[in-house]
Amino acid sequence: GAVVSQHPSRVICKSGTSVKIECRSLDFQATTMFWYRQFPKKSLMLMATSNEGSKATYEQGVEKDKFLINHASLTLSTLTVTSAHPEDSSFYICSARRTGSIHEQYFGPGTRLTVT
């Protein structure tokens, strides 16, 4: 089956620093990837839609300058949390939609970010 990886799986950083999270589709091409965040005991909230070669589309209320998304290839999207604060601590999950398919998408295992 199709596999999506995320790196790192866990990261701890200090307030004010930036952290980059990678989302890779390992055995398929993904023109579109989605980024979600999940707070403890809460649902997944869509942050943005990432399209290869174009600017990401952010959901209402998500700061585009704080959560930088780059989708430079058909297998890689990155989310950079800039000037991180403790309230950015969360579980970040990506999904990748197979190129040419509308509903076939696969989720990564998630990245646990802790900002101290």
Add this chain to the structure above:
Amino acid sequence: KQEVTQIPAALSVPEGENLVLNCSFTDSAIYNLQWFRQDPGKGLTSLLLIQSSQREQTSGRLNASLDKSSGRSTLYIAASQPGDSATYLCAVSPSGRGSTLGRLYFGRGTQLTVWP
């Protein structure tokens, strides 16, 4: 904006019981609805996907129904087992076109515990 609600928030049952988990959504203009399973600290496992034109889908002991006009879906789990213990998430994909097609809006989930 699409709102997805799941009831109950938590459920604890003895092994062998048949279960019904409920999901409702506010905007019936959906492309599909999916049910996922999430184990603690882990990513998502897709269980069932129902296209907007379909009424139900089955996989093993799982059956999901969809009533798009009333904005409801149910997940039926037959003969529950301790291994079914997890959080079950319902998500809808809005219909439409463009680069954001495939994005998902999630409910908060039902935390299921099946005890031996």
